[in-house]
Amino acid sequence: MNSPALLQSRRDRVLTAMADADLDVLVLGRQDDANFASGMHRLWTAGTRPFGAGCIVVRSTGRTHVLSSWDAGLPATMSPDDLYPSTWNPRVMTGHMSSVPGLADAKRIGVDEVSPSFARAAARIAGNAEVVAADDVMARARRHKSPEEIELIRRACAVAWAGIDAYLDEPGIGVAGLVEAIAAAGVTIPSSAPLIRPLPDRHHLDVGVMVEGYEGGVGDGFVNGTRLDRRDLWKACVPGATHTDLAGAARGDWLVRGLGMGYERPVLSESVGHHETLEAGMVLSVGDGEQRDVVAVTDNGPQRLSTHP
Amino acid sequence: MTALLVLMHAGTMNAATAPPLPDLARLRRTRLDRLQSEMRRQEVDAAVLLHPPHITYATGFVPEAVDASQLVYHRPVAIVPAEGPPRLHVHEPVGETTDLDAIIGAPLWPELDEGIDALTGAIHTVVGDLDGRRVAVDAITGAMARADVFAGAELHDATRVLGPARLCKTDDEVACIEHAQIINERAMEVARRRCVPGARRSEVAGAFLAELRSLGAHHNEIDPIFQVMPRRLADAVTTDKGAVAFPTGIEDPVFDEGDLVWVDAGHGYEGYASDFGRTWIVGRDPDEAERQAFLEWLQVMDETVAAVRPGATLGDIGRAATAANGGEPPWLPHFYVAHAVGLDSAEMPMVGSDLGEDFDDGFVLAEGMILVLEPVIWHDGVASYRAEEIVVVTGDGCRMLTSHPGYDPYERPATTGSTP
Numbered sequence: 001m002n003s004p005a006l007l008q009s010r011r012d013r014v015l016t017a018m019a020d021a022d023l024d025v026l027v028l029g030r031q032d033d034a035n036f037a038s039g040m041h042r043l044w045t046a047g048t049r050p051f052g053a054g055c056i057v058v059r060s061t062g063r064t065h066v067l068s069s070w071d072a073g074l075p076a077t078m079s080p081d082d083l084y085p086s087t088w089n090p091r092v093m094t095g096h097m098s099s100v101p102g103l104a105d106a107k108r109i110g111v112d113e114v115s116p117s118f119a120r121a122a123a124r125i126a127g128n129a130e131v132v133a134a135d136d137v138m139a140r141a142r143r144h145k146s147p148e149e150i151e152l153i154r155r156a157c158a159v160a161w162a163g164i165d166a167y168l169d170e171p172g173i174g175v176a177g178l179v180e181a182i183a184a185a186g187v188t189i190p191s192s193a194p195l196i197r198p199l200p201d202r203h204h205l206d207v208g209v210m211v212e213g214y215e216g217g218v219g220d221g222f223v224n225g226t227r228l229d230r231r232d233l234w235k236a237c238v239p240g241a242t243h244t245d246l247a248g249a250a251r252g253d254w255l256v257r258g259l260g261m262g263y264e265r266p267v268l269s270e271s272v273g274h275h276e277t278l279e280a281g282m283v284l285s286v287g288d289g290e291q292r293d294v295v296a297v298t299d300n301g302p303q304r305l306s307t308h309p
Numbered sequence: 310m311t312a313l314l315v316l317m318h319a320g321t322m323n324a325a326t327a328p329p330l331p332d333l334a335r336l337r338r339t340r341l342d343r344l345q346s347e348m349r350r351q352e353v354d355a356a357v358l359l360h361p362p363h364i365t366y367a368t369g370f371v372p373e374a375v376d377a378s379q380l381v382y383h384r385p386v387a388i389v390p391a392e393g394p395p396r397l398h399v400h401e402p403v404g405e406t407t408d409l410d411a412i413i414g415a416p417l418w419p420e421l422d423e424g425i426d427a428l429t430g431a432i433h434t435v436v437g438d439l440d441g442r443r444v445a446v447d448a449i450t451g452a453m454a455r456a457d458v459f460a461g462a463e464l465h466d467a468t469r470v471l472g473p474a475r476l477c478k479t480d481d482e483v484a485c486i487e488h489a490q491i492i493n494e495r496a497m498e499v500a501r502r503r504c505v506p507g508a509r510r511s512e513v514a515g516a517f518l519a520e521l522r523s524l525g526a527h528h529n530e531i532d533p534i535f536q537v538m539p540r541r542l543a544d545a546v547t548t549d550k551g552a553v554a555f556p557t558g559i560e561d562p563v564f565d566e567g568d569l570v571w572v573d574a575g576h577g578y579e580g581y582a583s584d585f586g587r588t589w590i591v592g593r594d595p596d597e598a599e600r601q602a603f604l605e606w607l608q609v610m611d612e613t614v615a616a617v618r619p620g621a622t623l624g625d626i627g628r629a630a631t632a633a634n635g636g637e638p639p640w641l642p643h644f645y646v647a648h649a650v651g652l653d654s655a656e657m658p659m660v661g662s663d664l665g666e667d668f669d670d671g672f673v674l675a676e677g678m679i680l681v682l683e684p685v686i687w688h689d690g691v692a693s694y695r696a697e698e699i700v701v702v703t704g705d706g707c708r709m710l711t712s713h714p715g716y717d718p719y720e721r722p723a724t725t726g727s728t729p
Binding site for chain 2 (some may be wrong): 049050071088090192262263
């Protein structure tokens with residue numbers, strides 16, 4: 001469970017971003033957005049779910065409301081009154097949402113994704129509201145990481161290393177042993193599929209995990225148990241760096257993207273992110289060919305969080 | 310080598326007892342036929358699909374089982390016309406998907422504003438001008454909404470065409486589910502041996518996940534649940550309806566001897582979900598009260614399974630379960646006594662959910678429907694038992710897809726009859 005101070009700061013960032021975008025209410029369907037805004041700890045399932053109101057943030061009350069039939073996993077920053085129970089019945093769901101204080105008379109409701117049926121339901125619940133896309137509002141709230149978040153990401157990277165170290169010690173354990181070593185560190189949630197590729201002259205490994213809601217990972221070629229560490233793209237991740245700068249520093253297929261409570265913005269690769277500029281406070285997954293690092297962009301230069309612990 | 314072949318080579322199963330492997334080409338063809346027939350029946354011109362189970366149903370492509378945030382950005386997109394091959398846009402190397410009957414397109418970025426032109430172009434390639442067309446959609450990202458990608462079209466939820474198409478499973482779909490279940494049960498045998506006093510939940514989960522990998526399976530869909538259940542409701546976290554909260558999936562306890570552990574896990578084969586549910590006791594055999602709860606559960610399960618046949622309503626199934634439990638509904642009120650699995654881990658039909666009795670009484674079972682029955686026996690202060698069995702509705706009854714490993718550490722007495 002994340003600290004109350006971190007939970008409070010994340011909620012404040014969401015409320016500020018809502019005020020900037022003139023949103024009265026946010027309805028969040030994505031697990032990572034809901035987790036960011038509320039801190040409610042819940043069962044992990046793989047893959048995306050159909051859009052539904054997993055979390056509702058109301059600016060006038062400053063409250064976050066979460067879809068849950070129980071208060072297990074409730075963070076200290078929420079009260080059991082902030083929960084609305086899960087249901088299979090769309091009519092019941094409409095009733096639950098209608099009872100969230102501040103929702104029925106909202107003028108602007110932001111959603112991080114939407115489905116045709118939710119758009120119709122929103123019109124019934126808040127008749128005067130305009131429903132607008134707010135994925136960008138959440139992206140802004142999540143764009144810069146606090147020192148505590150950077151530390152959580154560093155710890156998640158260390159868990160990824162626990163798997164890699166176990167494999168390097170004994171390659172015979174394969175991906176099964178790598179997964180088991182990560183579980184021995186208390187972690188059973190992957191961010192990406194663990195990759196082990198034995199090549200004639202090296203082993204290509206890439207591991208990503210979710211620890212306390214935050215992602216960590218590392219990837220590279222390894223020879224005799226030693227990381228090759230031959231690419232310098234991560235060193236180009238400085239405040240003000242542009243797509244052109246990163247494309248110029250990359251030597252292989254590259255992907256630089258935000259990393260925090262999972263995969264985040266900005267996203268820059270050969271094909272996307274042409275208008276993005278890196279800023280201090282961002283944390284990035286920086287991939288160039290087989291090498292992948294997690295890097296904090298700071299005014300004092302790039303700081304690698306994915307070095308061997 | 311597929312996981313099933315691994316099992317057969319390991320000598321735990323031979324060709325005579327192993328269920329038939331799915332014919333994947335036939336599976337893909339049949340699903341696309343069903344979907345497009347449903348689209349034509351409802352005069353839907355095209356479906357634009359971002360939800361992984363929908364993409365798998367339309368194209369056969371199975372997105373990786375990874376954190377949702379990764380999939381959101383590296384989203385596959387399927388665009389399905391009412392006739393003719395679908396288009397599939399994926400981020401993975403095309404080589405792995407060339408055997409699909411879909412036209413493979415370049416990766417799309419529907420999450421990003423700058424990805425929208427390419428998405429719009431791909432949709433227009435399949436559908437042409439959207440003006441006045443009926444389009445089924447499952448997710449509209451912020452970038453898609455800002456650009457009003459579907460301007461002029463009449464939009465419908467994709468479940469409207471995919472729901473009816475997916476309801477009755479073909480033999481190949483059933484084979485996928487059965488195959489997924491066998492692997493799940495096999496991996497759980499390894500996990501159960503590790504569920505001993507002093508072990509931590511994450512270690513047991515790790516043993517399960519590692520064994521899945523050893524069996525060649527890589528599509529784990531849920532952080533596996535090994536939840537220690539309190540004996541008394543008064544000691545438990547409860548739901549808004551006053552029942553025990555399960556599955557919370559948030560604790561990482563160290564197990565003690567005598568802990569009652571409710572187990573629940575699902576992994577997929579070709580995208581089709583399995584559903585393992587059992588109750589374990591840590592470090593010892595069940596005592597008399599625990600065995601009694603299990604026997605009652607067996608009776609509820611047997612009598613409920615006996616009610617499953619084509620023509621029965623969901624209401625009939627719920628009433629059979631309730632009657633077998635002395636008039637009390639034997640299930641967690643925030644769930645159901647049964648749900649289906651398919652490309653989703655919980656899908657229609659559902660029995661005893663808060664959709665209500667009228668819904669259940671109006672829904673008639675047909676051949677090919679799946680039910681995962683999950684009754685719960687709760688003797689407050691004493692013992693509880695929960696487990697799950699999967700059945701498929703056949704021409705004249707149903708067939709069980711589970712129970713290969715039995716109920717360790719409980720034992721079904723010979724006198725209660727054979728497994729239905």
